[in-house]
Amino acid sequence: MRHEFEVRDEIALDATPEQVWEAISTGPGIDSWFMGRNEVEPREGGTATHTMMGYTQTSTVTAWEPSKRFAYQSAENPDGTFMAFDYLIEGRAGASTVLRLVHSGFLGDDWEAQYDALKKGDPQYMRKLAAYLKYFPGRHSTFNTLLPGPQVPDQERVWEAFKGVLGLTGTIAAGDRVRLTVPGLPEAEGVVASTDYPSIPSVCTDDALYMFMHGYRDTVVVEQHSFIPGVDAEATDNAWKSWLATAFA
Structure with a gap:
């Protein structure tokens, strides 16, 4: 049985909307703070792939508005589970940005443990993104x-x-x-x-x-x-x- 979930978070970043966009919507940018290896086809309807520990998950880009909004949704599994990420970028004065995340979809039978991990992990990855933009701006992980x-x-x-x-x-x-x-x-x-x-x-x-x-x-x-x-x-x-x-x- 699948279970619907949603995690919301937002963070203020000392970076421009363009810097945030590059970090969340390109393969090298995502690789520099998120999990695994990532590739993104830069258009709405494009393909995004996430590879980790020998497994590759394929997603479809559902929103592509440079420096404003980036969203994608994974392919649905046989049991109906999937995940969707929706990032909204809002520029602020002083070359700063507020980034909002909605992480949603459906989890499977182990949904309680998975949901608990997502509630803890999503905000921490947003903070990890902030650390990347603060300490390694303009650089990509090797x-x-x-x-x-x-x-x-x-x-x-x-x-x-x-x-x-x-x-x-x-x-x-x-x-x-x-x-x-x-x-x-x-x-x-x-x-x-x-x-x-x-x-x-x-x-x-x-x-x-x-x-x-x-x-x-x-x-x-x-x-x-x-x-x-x-x-x-x-x-x-x-x-x-x-x-x-x-x-x-």
Whole structure:
């Protein structure tokens, strides 16, 4: 049985409508803050694809108004489920923008857990978009990874692990300086871009944007977007997989 859902969110961004448009409606822009690999055919009725962990989802662009509105809807699954994203861009004074999102559609039998994850995740991806536009304007990621780890019901344990890899103690707040230390990867200094205790902190270094999630069905997830060439993808993935395994052994 399918279940209708809707998640709404909005955020003020220190970016022009044109910068926001490029970030949400082009493949390289979306890759720089969202999940997986994305391609967008730039027209209403065009095709948008989203590829992650070996699976590709195909959508149709349902609204294409440059610097104003971008919307797309996934193909309907055999059980009638689908997702639709509708972004509305509103320019403000001082080269700033308000971005509004309506995420809707129909979820399947596991709809309660999925809906809970979407209610938490959608606002955090909007904040991650804000971090991308603030810390990496005009740049595109050269390497993306999303690595799911174990399911860990203990929120405090997850939060302590997040703080540990960031070299933090006590309460985490936006603006806190961090030292990211992952065995197998170079240490990197950065800043907390946003935080949502006890679920998700986002962090920016000079070269990368990270998000640490405690999301769907208590799964721990690490995301990384790198903005420099020559990243060793295999070594990076293996280092994060090792951290996920040891941090929650």
